[in-house]
Amino acid sequence: MAKNILLLNGPNLNLLGSREPEVYGATTLADVERAASEQVAQAGAKLTTFQSNHEGALIDRIQAAKKEGIDAIVINPGGLTHTSVSLRDALAAVAIPFVEIHVSNIHQREAFRHHSYLSGIAVGVICGLGTEGYAAAISFALKKL
Numbered sequence: 160m161a162k163n164i165l166l167l168n169g170p171n172l173n174l175l176g177s178r179e180p181e182v183y184g185a186t187t188l189a190d191v192e193r194a195a196s197e198q199v200a201q202a203g204a205k206l207t208t209f210q211s212n213h214e215g216a217l218i219d220r221i222q223a224a225k226k227e228g229i230d231a232i233v234i235n236p237g238g239l240t241h242t243s244v245s246l247r248d249a250l251a252a253v254a255i256p257f258v259e260i261h262v263s264n265i266h267q268r269e270a271f272r273h274h275s276y277l278s279g280i281a282v283g284v285i286c287g288l289g290t291e292g293y294a295a296a297i298s299f300a301l302k303k304l
């Protein structure tokens with residue numbers, strides 16, 4: 160059966176490309192999702208994408224992923240990275256392996272961005288590679304998860 164990957168983006172990532180371009184660059188979320196779809200299709204796998212500005216919607220999507228037989232999740236949780244016990248609990252509950260990705264290097268930024276509630280249960284974390292980090296995370300998920 161083809162591998163099933165879910166690409167999740169949290170709050171404000173719908174604004175990629177226009178939001179603080181000096182931090183997040185000029186690539187839009189549509190660009191990211193298009194490139195990811197091509198990358199996954201080339202590997203003969205299936206990609207589902209979802210972005211929400213709402214914590215509960217992301218949690219619902221993660222819970223649904225279990226029933227859909229998603230094999231791996233790539234997630235940029237946005238600001239929920241630094242606040243959301245519930246998002247961590249959802250990922251722990253479904254026990255689907257996931258890669259956490261951040262466009263910016265959160266460790267070079269404000270102290271409140273240095274802690275992630277998710278990293279402790281992620282397979283791995285990519286940050287600071289710009290939107291190219293998505294391709295790296297998906298490549299890993301395709302090969303290893």
Ligand SMILES: O=C1C[C@@](O)(C(=O)O)C[C@@H](O)[C@@H]1O
Pocket residue numbers: 170171172235236237238239240260261262263264265272
């Ligand atoms: O919304 C975001 C984006 C982010 O996850 C990133 O991709 O660099 C980093 C977070 O601190 C921030 O709140």
